Amino acid sequence: MNEQITNVLLVGVGGQGILLASEILSEAAMLAGYDVKKSEIHGMSQRGGSVVSHVRYGKQVFSPIVPEGEGDILFGFELMETCRSLPLLKPGGTVVANDLKISPPSVLMGQELYPEGLVERIKARFPDFLLLDGQQMAGSAGNVRAANTVLLGAVSRKLDIAEQHWMKALEKMVPSKALDVNRKAFQLGRDYK
Amino acid sequence: MKEILSGNEAIARGAFEAGCLVACAYPGTPSTEILENTIRYKEINSSWAPNEKVALEVAIGASFGGGRALCTMKHVGVNVAADPLFTLAYTGVRGGLVLVVADDPEMHSSQNEQDSRNYARFAKVPMLEPSDSQECKEFTRLAFELSEQYDMPVMLRSCTRISHGKSIVDLGERVTGLPLPKLEKNPAKLVMLPGNARVRHPLVEASLQKLSADASSMVINRSELRDSSIGIITSGVCYQYVREVMPNASTLKLGMVNPLPYELIREFASQVDKLYIVEELDPFIEQQVRAMGINAIGKELISLCGELTPGRLRSAFGLPQPEAAPAEKLPGRPPNMCPGCPHRGVFFALNQLKAYVTGDIGCYTLGFMPPLSAMDTCVCMGASIGMATGVTKVVSAEEKKKVVAVIGDSTFLHTGINGLMDMVYNNSPATVVILDNSITAMTGRQDNPASGFTLMDDPANAINIPLLCKSLGVKNIRIVNPLDLEETRRVLAEEMERPETSVIITNKPCVLIKRDDVFQKGPVYAVDSEKCTGCRACLKIGCPAIEWRPAGDGSKKGKAYIDPLLCTGCDVCRQLCKFDAIGSR
Numbered sequence: 001m002n003e004q005i006t007n008v009l010l011v012g013v014g015g016q017g018i019l020l021a022s023e024i025l026s027e028a029a030m031l032a033g034y035d036v037k038k039s040e041i042h043g044m045s046q047r048g049g050s051v052v053s054h055v056r057y058g059k060q061v062f063s064p065i066v067p068e069g070e071g072d073i074l075f076g077f078e079l080m081e082t083c084r085s086l087p088l089l090k091p092g093g094t095v096v097a098n099d100l101k102i103s104p105p106s107v108l109m110g111q112e113l114y115p116e117g118l119v120e121r122i123k124a125r126f127p128d129f130l131l132l133d134g135q136q137m138a139g140s141a142g143n144v145r146a147a148n149t150v151l152l153g154a155v156s157r158k159l160d161i162a163e164q165h166w167m168k169a170l171e172k173m174v175p176s177k178a179l180d181v182n183r184k185a186f187q188l189g190r191d192y193k
Numbered sequence: 194m195k196e197i198l199s200g201n202e203a204i205a206r207g208a209f210e211a212g213c214l215v216a217c218a219y220p221g222t223p224s225t226e227i228l229e230n231t232i233r234y235k236e237i238n239s240s241w242a243p244n245e246k247v248a249l250e251v252a253i254g255a256s257f258g259g260g261r262a263l264c265t266m267k268h269v270g271v272n273v274a275a276d277p278l279f280t281l282a283y284t285g286v287r288g289g290l291v292l293v294v295a296d297d298p299e300m301h302s303s304q305n306e307q308d309s310r311n312y313a314r315f316a317k318v319p320m321l322e323p324s325d326s327q328e329c330k331e332f333t334r335l336a337f338e339l340s341e342q343y344d345m346p347v348m349l350r351s352c353t354r355i356s357h358g359k360s361i362v363d364l365g366e367r368v369t370g371l372p373l374p375k376l377e378k379n380p381a382k383l384v385m386l387p388g389n390a391r392v393r394h395p396l397v398e399a400s401l402q403k404l405s406a407d408a409s410s411m412v413i414n415r416s417e418l419r420d421s422s423i424g425i426i427t428s429g430v431c432y433q434y435v436r437e438v439m440p441n442a443s444t445l446k447l448g449m450v451n452p453l454p455y456e457l458i459r460e461f462a463s464q465v466d467k468l469y470i471v472e473e474l475d476p477f478i479e480q481q482v483r484a485m486g487i488n489a490i491g492k493e494l495i496s497l498c499g500e501l502t503p504g505r506l507r508s509a510f511g512l513p514q515p516e517a518a519p520a521e522k523l524p525g526r527p528p529n530m531c532p533g534c535p536h537r538g539v540f541f542a543l544n545q546l547k548a549y550v551t552g553d554i555g556c557y558t559l560g561f562m563p564p565l566s567a568m569d570t571c572v573c574m575g576a577s578i579g580m581a582t583g584v585t586k587v588v589s590a591e592e593k594k595k596v597v598a599v600i601g602d603s604t605f606l607h608t609g610i611n612g613l614m615d616m617v618y619n620n621s622p623a624t625v626v627i628l629d630n631s632i633t634a635m636t637g638r639q640d641n642p643a644s645g646f647t648l649m650d651d652p653a654n655a656i657n658i659p660l661l662c663k664s665l666g667v668k669n670i671r672i673v674n675p676l677d678l679e680e681t682r683r684v685l686a687e688e689m690e691r692p693e694t695s696v697i698i699t700n701k702p703c704v705l706i707k708r709d710d711v712f713q714k715g716p717v718y719a720v721d722s723e724k725c726t727g728c729r730a731c732l733k734i735g736c737p738a739i740e741w742r743p744a745g746d747g748s749k750k751g752k753a754y755i756d757p758l759l760c761t762g763c764d765v766c767r768q769l770c771k772f773d774a775i776g777s778r
């Protein structure tokens with residue numbers, strides 16, 4: 001077992017299911033025998049604001065939030081939010097991002113444009129970058145709403161947690177009627193190169 | 194058994210294990226989920242009260258009846274509950290009484306960042322402060338025991354990072370063998386008239402002194418000696434940041450922050466070369482340590498404002514920061530009212546009428562944001578109505594007509610009713626709009642005394658708000674459909690003109706309401722791009738389902754588009770389109 005603390009940041013837009021994904025990750029880490037802490041701000045998450053969830057696991061975790069600049073993996077559900085959270089990552093950190101753009105109010109109202117070239121900007125700073133179309137892959141697993149699980153599958157390959165713990169965590173956190181689709185979605189993400 | 198629990202879930206679990214019988218609260222971030230979790234334990238009678246004062250009074254009654262009782266609230270809730278709290282300190286308890294207060298340093302979802310530790314000292318009530326979920330559970334149990342042992346209510350202070358942080362908790366069993374609740378008269382202790390209170394006050398002071406002495410040997414106050422050149426006194430979540438950033442420093446971790454364990458502090462101070470205090474917000478520990486004649490450094494390094502983070506602690510102590518990517522310049526993503534939210538139309542109309550809006554706290558406070566931009570004040574829950582009365586007392590007759598108070602249903606029942614009483618009694622000509630969306634939406638859709646259900650989801654009496662207003666003496670009461678812009682604007686204009694108090698009540702439910710028979714989605718709307726002239730009128734309501742799609746030729750031209758996945762069919766945007774370009778698909 002890895003004694004070091006692993007710092008994961010899950011970021012996106014309120015309503016994208018980030019909290020559930022971070023719960024599954026925390027549960028899997030606990031099942032793998034790690035100490036785990038997780039933290040996020042709930043207040044406005046339902047109303048379309050930015051959401052950042054911190055998950056830390058290892059032998060013994062103190063701070064519930066990832067120290068600035070020490071993130072190992074940034075797991076982005078939306079491109080602009082992924083870009084916004086880059087300062088939390090350590091140099092050489094890993095980015096796994098969903099290829100999805102959700103316009104903020106100023107863009108919806110035509111006052112600003114959704115920024116261009118985000119993928120290139122991220123890649124320039126963090127070469128260890130994996131981009132997936134979570135929606136499309138989830139669709140092929142049977143339900144576009146399982147996009148988060150696809151992404152989680154992709155992130156799982158980068159983490160020191162055995163597959164059996166992920167499966168157990170999915171079983172615990174996902175409603176039984178959605179379990180098959182989610183297992184498939186997870187595997188698609190996990191196998192993605 | 195081990196589980197990953199949030200601080201709030203762990204506090205609920207702690208109350209269960211402690212044999213708690215009654216839990217009562219008014220919702221408020223970050224404390225809300227405690228009661229949403231005590232309902233998992235059928236042994237605990239859990240309920241929402243209309244405000245924090247009532248919630249605490251219910252808990253006090255349960256305690257005086259002989260049962261263990263829990264009351265929870267956010268930091269500003271204590272302002273509302275302060276009156277019973279200060280005298281409860283004199284009566285003491287019968288069944289253990291624990292008041293959980295969740296602070297919000299950094300104001301993630303609050304209007305101020307008051308430090309509740311001052312309340313504990315001011316009200317002369319002991320206060321515990323957990324540092325993670327395991328301690329949330331253990332300290333809640335301990336708080337009940339201390340409450341009975343010292344005959345005092347006990348406060349438990351959480352904060353956003355503790356309440357909404359999750360960590361691993363070892364679950365225990367519920368205690369058994371507690372005495373059964375039963376009426377018992379004891380007026381000398383429970384009737385706080387001057388003669389009795391004069392007897393009680395010295396007892397309170399004596400108990401605090403005894404508790405302070407005992408606290409020096411309590412395991413929750415823990416001296417951890419490492420490198421003796423630096424000693425840090427800290428508590429709560431700050432302890433975690435200290436351990437993270439300065440793993441070799443000696444620490445005195447305080448589990449009880451009021452009263453302080455003076456003896457233990459003196460001993461720790463004598464064992465280290467340089468003493469620091471690491472605490473968020475006020476110099477609460479620092480000032481008391483200095484008053485003991487001990488030199489300590491605290492607020493010279495650590496800000497009085499906002500929350501601490503590992504990075505902020507590193508810079509306070511001049512420690513090297515890891516190299517991080519610079520922040521990218523990106524459009525912000527502020528929260529927004531939901532698509533179909535019934536509050537939107539009211540603010541659109543208020544904006545058009547150039548009203549001076551004394552606002553209140555709830556989802557509708559987002560009516561302050563552009564493009565609606567129709568809220569001029571927001572101070573605390575219930576303030577809108579009293580403030581509207583006050584404004585009309587000083588401005589000219591013409592300006593009085595512009596004054597409109599806007600308040601949600603839950604907020605009206607919380608502390609708005611008294612304001613309306615005063616407005617009618619003292620004959621203010623202001624207009625009050627009660628945005629009745631049948632739920633307490635802001636904090637996550639809790640039921641309230643007008644929603645028709647209890648916290649346990651049992652059917653309940655639903656207050657008739659128009660009748661309530663009528664009984665307060667309001668003569669002009671109008672009900673409007675806030676999704677009908679013309680009607681809303683007309684009724685508002687008429688009532689603003691009227692030189693007497695009037696109340697307008699909206700009648701459409703929150704789109705997120707949990708019971709599926711309450712809110713029904715209409716047919717989804719779409720923009721006919723042939724007819725759309727790109728006039729942008731529909732963008733003026735700031736609906737997240739409507740998107741401006743630029744023509745892409747570098748010009749300012751473009752067309753509106755409605756996201757069918759987000760549209761609820763509320764019809765408001767259709768009413769704004771002069772070109773008949775919006776309709777159901």
Ligand SMILES: Cc1ncc(C[n+]2csc(CCOP(=O)(O)OP(=O)(O)O)c2C)c(N)n1
Pocket residue numbers: 219220221222245267269270273304554555556557574600601602603604605628630632633634635636
């Ligand atoms: C004294 C106090 N208690 C609790 C809160 C937390 N709080 C903010 S708004 C709100 C309720 C809003 O409900 P309502 O007035 O019905 O408006 P809605 O959000 O449904 O539009 C609560 C509980 C607070 N800010 N102050």
